[in-house]
Amino acid sequence: MKTWGLLLGVLLAVAALLLVAGQLGVFAGKPPQDLGVRDGRLKPPSPTPNSVSSQAGDHADHPQRSEASIAPLSYTGDARAAVGRLAALLETTPGCVLVKREPAYLYAQCRTRWLKFTDDVEFSLDEAGSVIHVRSASRLGRKDFGVNRARVEALRARFVQAQRP
Template sequence: MQIIKWVATAIVATATLALLAGQLGLFAGQPPGDLGVHAGKLKRPSDTDNSVSSQALLWPGHRQREAAQIAPLALRGDGPTTMARLNALLQAEPGATIVDSRVDYLRVQYTTRLMKFVDDVEFWFDPVQGVVQVRSASRVGRNDFGVNRRRIEQLRDKFATS
């Protein structure tokens, strides 16, 4: 019986410490220094299972490129109109903070409510392809359990009906 109490106490203590660490921002990580558009591409997807990118296939030799591939967003009007609509939609998203907003580029940080994990999400109007390229990646960890993919697909659905 003593062992069960000890294990239960250890589990509660670990959970409490993890929650406290999250609230203190210890799981937020640092934003990558190379976000943005470089030579017509957003940053490559992560080497781990915690990112998606509509340009993943442009990175030959990247071990996660097929798993990270996600479709770009379709335009709703011209590029600037689409980006303005997307900006308005993102402003209403829970946990989203717009960090960089330009006519052709948006960068958003999503912060989880409880543990304060931060994901970096980028949207770029690609005038050559006539779409909005997207990249969503967790700053820390190795697996996001599909959170970044679901986020983009949910945004795609909201955007199509807005």
């Protein structure tokens, strides 16, 4: 019985240390310096399974991971208004901070609640295709347990709802 109590105490101490470390920003990582649109494309998805991109198949020199592919956000009506709606959604998403807002490009940083892992989320307007391309990637680790995909899909649902009259 004494061993279980000691083990439980150690586990609680480790959990508390992780929580404090997260709150202090230890797990935030550094922002990538190569974000943005180049040659009409966002940065390729990570080679590890912790990112998604609607342009995953557009990078011939990048190792293809089918799980990295995600559909872009479709819109109807005015392109600039669609980007504005998306920016407003990002600004009201808990844990997300809109870092850069341009007429055809958005960049946000989204942090997890407890450990403050930071993901970089980018959006690029493609007026010809009536879509907004997206890339969402974790800064640290190999896996994200589907967090980036879930974030994009939740934003998509809110985006579609926001464009309805």
